Amino acid sequence: MANFFLKIGFSVINTCKARRETVQLVSLHHTARKSTFCGKIGVPVTFQHNLTFNTQNRVLSGSRSITTDSHGIQDNISALQLKKRLIRKKKILEDELSRPPGLYSVAAFATAEEYDLEALIKGLKELDLYEPKVIKNTSDVVHAVAKYQVESEPREIFFFREGSVVLWNVTDLESSNVLKFLRQYESDSYSERLVQQENELMNYRHQAEGLPSALDKDGDLLVATADSTEITLDKYTYSNAMTLSVKLAIWEASLERYIDTIEFVTEDLKRGNKIKMSQEEVLRKHGELFALRHLINLSSDLLDTPDFYWENEQLESLYNQVCNYFAIARRTKVMNEKINHCVELIELLSSHLSDKHHIRLEWMIIILIMVEVGFEVIHYVDRYYS
DSSP states (O other), X not given: OHHHHHHHHHHHHXXXXXXXXXXXXXXXXXXXXXXXXXXXTTOOEEEEOOOOOOTTTEEEETTEXXXXXXXXXXXXXXXXXXXXXXXXOOOOXXXXXXXXXXXXXXXXXXXXXXXXXXXXXXXXXXXXXXXXXXXXXXXXXXXXXXXXXXXXXOOEEXXXXXXXXXXXXXXXXXXXXXXXXXXXXXXXXXXXXXXXXXXXXXXXXXXXTTOOOEEOTTSOEEEOXXXXXXXXXXXXXXXXXXXXXXXXXXXXXXXXHHHHHHHHHHHHHHHTOOOOOOHHHHHHHHHHHHHHHHHHHTSSSSSSOOGGXXXXXXXXXXXXXXXXXXXXXXXXXXXXXXXXXXXXXXXXXXXXXXXXXXXHHHHHHHHHHHHHHHHHHHHHHHHHHO
C-alpha cells in the first residue's frame, strides 16, 4: 500500500514537471512566431541552423534558431504613436454682413441619440414661433417654418428623429436658441462641446429659372426655383444627407475616445506587462464596440439609400451627390475597419484572461491532489507505526 501511494505521489510530481515544461515550450513557440512576424514587417531577423538556446534573444524554431535585434520591435513601432483622427476640412462660411445677396447658410447639428417628435410638435405649437409641418411618406422628420419672416427668404428647420437638426437661413443667435429649446425633447444628449465641434456648415443659393437642384462644384447647394412643395423636398434631401454626415462625425469622435481608453493595453502587450483589465471590463468594452457597430450598420442609413427616394430618381441622385461630397461611404468603411481591429484586440484580451483563469484552476486542482496524497501518506505512516 505504501508503494501504491508513493507511486501516486511521484506520478503527480512528474505531471507537474511535464506541465511546466509544456508551458515553457508553448512560450518558446509563441516567441518564435512573434519573431517570425517581426521579420515580415521589417525587423532584422537572422536564421542560423543550430539547436542551441542562449540568452541573446534566440529561440528555437524547428531546426533553426531565430536571432532578433537587442531592442526588437520597439525601435520601429510604438503602440502609442497612433495617428489621431484628422478633423475634416469644412467649408468656411462668409460673414452674414459681408455675404453677397442671394447667398444663404445652412447648418446641421447632431445633439442627441433621438428626439421625441410628437412632444416636439406640441412644443413648437406652444412656442408659436414656427409652424410645424410633416413630410409626405415619412414620419421621422418635422419641417418647421418661421411664422415671422425677416426677409423674403424663409427660415426653415428640419428636425430628424435620430437626433439631428438642420437649419436653413437661420442666424447663429436663433440657432443657439433652437438648440436650447431642443434639450427638453432629447434622449441621450451629447455634450455641448461635441455638438459644436462636429457640425456641418454649407452655403446655398437658388438656381436659375428652370434648372433643377444640384450640388455646385464649389460645394454650394443649389436650390431650384420651383413651387414650394418641390423646394421643400429638395431641402429635405439636402438635410437628410447632412444629418448622416454629422451623426457619422459624432460616432467617429466616440470611436476615437474608445481607442484612447485601450491604447495602454497595446503598450502592455508589447512590453509583456501584466494586463490591467478584468474579465468584466473586457466584456464591457466588447459590448461598447458592438453597440457602436449596431448604430453604424443597422440603425442608420449609412450603408443604403432610404426607401423615401426609391420613387423619385431626381431626389435620389441629389441625395447621392451630397453623400459623395461628405464621403459618407468611405468614412463608414474606415470606421468599420477600425472597429474590426478593436474587436480583434478585445477578443485577444478575453482569450488571454480566460487562459489565465483556466491555468489557475488547473494548478488549484493539482495542489489539492498533492495535499490529498500527502494526507494519505501521513495516515499510512501513522497506521504503520501504530
